[in-house]
Amino acid sequence: MNINLTLFAQAISFAVLIWFTVKFVWPPLLNAIEVRQKEIADGLAAGERGRTELEQASKRSAEAINDAKQRAAEIIAQAEKRATDLVEEAKGNAKAEGDRIITGAKAEVEQEVNRAKESLRQQVSELAIAGAEKILRKEIDAKAHAEILDAIAKEL
Amino acid sequence: MATHESTMTPSGYIAHHLSFNTKSVGDGSFWTLHLDTLIMSGILGIVIFGLLWWVVRGATSGVPTKRQAFVELLIGFIDDQVKNIFHGDRHKFIAPAALTVFVWVLMMNAMDFLPVDVMGKFYGFIGLHEWRSVPTSDVNATFALALSVWLLMIFFAIKVKGIGGWIHELFCSPFGTPNFKSIWGILFGWLLLLANFAFNLIEYISKPLSHSLRLFGNMYAGEVIFLLLGLWAATGLTGTIFGAILGAGWSIFHILIVVLQAFIFMMLTVVYLSMAHESH
Numbered sequence: 001m002n003i004n005l006t007l008f009a010q011a012i013s014f015a016v017l018i019w020f021t022v023k024f025v026w027p028p029l030l031n032a033i034e035v036r037q038k039e040i041a042d043g044l045a046a047g048e049r050g051r052t053e054l055e056q057a058s059k060r061s062a063e064a065i066n067d068a069k070q071r072a073a074e075i076i077a078q079a080e081k082r083a084t085d086l087v088e089e090a091k092g093n094a095k096a097e098g099d100r101i102i103t104g105a106k107a108e109v110e111q112e113v114n115r116a117k118e119s120l121r122q123q124v125s126e127l128a129i130a131g132a133e134k135i136l137r138k139e140i141d142a143k144a145h146a147e148i149l150d151a152i153a154k155e156l
Numbered sequence: 157m158a159t160h161e162s163t164m165t166p167s168g169y170i171a172h173h174l175s176f177n178t179k180s181v182g183d184g185s186f187w188t189l190h191l192d193t194l195i196m197s198g199i200l201g202i203v204i205f206g207l208l209w210w211v212v213r214g215a216t217s218g219v220p221t222k223r224q225a226f227v228e229l230l231i232g233f234i235d236d237q238v239k240n241i242f243h244g245d246r247h248k249f250i251a252p253a254a255l256t257v258f259v260w261v262l263m264m265n266a267m268d269f270l271p272v273d274v275m276g277k278f279y280g281f282i283g284l285h286e287w288r289s290v291p292t293s294d295v296n297a298t299f300a301l302a303l304s305v306w307l308l309m310i311f312f313a314i315k316v317k318g319i320g321g322w323i324h325e326l327f328c329s330p331f332g333t334p335n336f337k338s339i340w341g342i343l344f345g346w347l348l349l350l351a352n353f354a355f356n357l358i359e360y361i362s363k364p365l366s367h368s369l370r371l372f373g374n375m376y377a378g379e380v381i382f383l384l385l386g387l388w389a390a391t392g393l394t395g396t397i398f399g400a401i402l403g404a405g406w407s408i409f410h411i412l413i414v415v416l417q418a419f420i421f422m423m424l425t426v427v428y429l430s431m432a433h434e435s436h
């Protein structure tokens with residue numbers, strides 16, 4: 001146990017080693033570790049962000065699907081309403097058309113009847129005239145009694 | 157057993173293994189160098205810090221290699237210890253200094269695992285007849301470390317508190333500042349200053365002594381026990397068997413001591429340096 005110059009030599013090498021560690025060993029590794037820690041923290045934050053974004057997106061897509069469903073239901077309801085309207089309208093139209101046709105037919109029939117009546121009347125009057133002519137050939141002047149004959153024909 | 161004809165007696169054997177390889181560089185016993193201490197510690201320092209530097213130079217922030225992970229574990233361990241004790245910018249000096257102390261002292265202590273007589277033969281073979289493997293069993297080495305830490309301690313105390321603050325602390329802590337406004341203060345205040353100063357003086361003297369002698373004592377005693385077991389082994393077959401068994405046991409126990417003493421030395425370094433940063 002004798003203290004000698006070794007003490008100072010050893011102290012100098014200690015100082016050199018401390019300097020070396022402070023300068024060359026500690027900072028690069030600490031830097032690497034800190035960069036990695038930051039990268040890991042960033043990665044975790046990004047993962048967290050991704051998860052929230054996914055949650056929001058699924059919420060949004062659910063909303064969109066709901067909207068679409070609602071609108072589809074509305075459209076279907078409208079379409080159904082429109083279809084019933086159309087059917088009703090078509091029914092109404094058909095009925096009106098039918099009525100019109102019936103009315104037309106009735107009018108035609110009436111006309112026909114009238115015409116038949118007219119022609120019948122005509123024929124009857126002609127027959128009457130012919131009959132009357134035959135009966136009254138001798139005594140009745142057709143021209144003088146035309147007024148009376150017309151009146152008779154009209155009454156038929 | 158021993159490496160020399162003149163060292164066949166027990167005391168001669170121990171004295172031989174515990175004598176330094178000295179080189180005189182001037183007049184007087186002070187001007188000598190222990191070449192074995194300096195060269196062993198120098199080689200260890202260069203090898204281990206070169207190794208650390210080599211690993212750290214290629215350090216990546218991505219996926220680390222196994223050796224980088226190992227160095228990171230070591231540095232993380234030291235950093236955690238320092239973080240618990242020192243509350244400041246530890247990366248600038250304290251933590252790397254703690255790493256230096258721990259790794260270097262650990263390596264120097266670990267030289268104790270080398271079997272004394274085999275190494276003696278080896279050193280004798282390359283022409284070194286007085287050569288000690290364990291630098292930390294030289295009080296010069298441990299005292300050099302402790303004294304360097306002590307100087308750093310004073311340096312940081314002055315740097316943080318200023319020269320006035322440091323001197324104020326020397327005289328006014330731990331017992332407090334005397335009140336010179338009262339009559340009792342004027343009469344006995346200087347006694348309080350003196351008591352504070354004496355207390356601080358004792359603290360400043362005892363710190364490097366206990367710091368260095370703890371490590372030196374452990375390592376020196378470890379070496380002496382190995383030598384005694386070696387002596388026993390030289391006495392015959394029984395001695396060889398029991399010497400070997402006990403030597404193995406002591407080596408295993410020494411693994412604990414080597415690491416523990418390096419750890420304690422580092423922790424005390426950190427504690428002293430962080431105490432220097434704190435005001436009382």
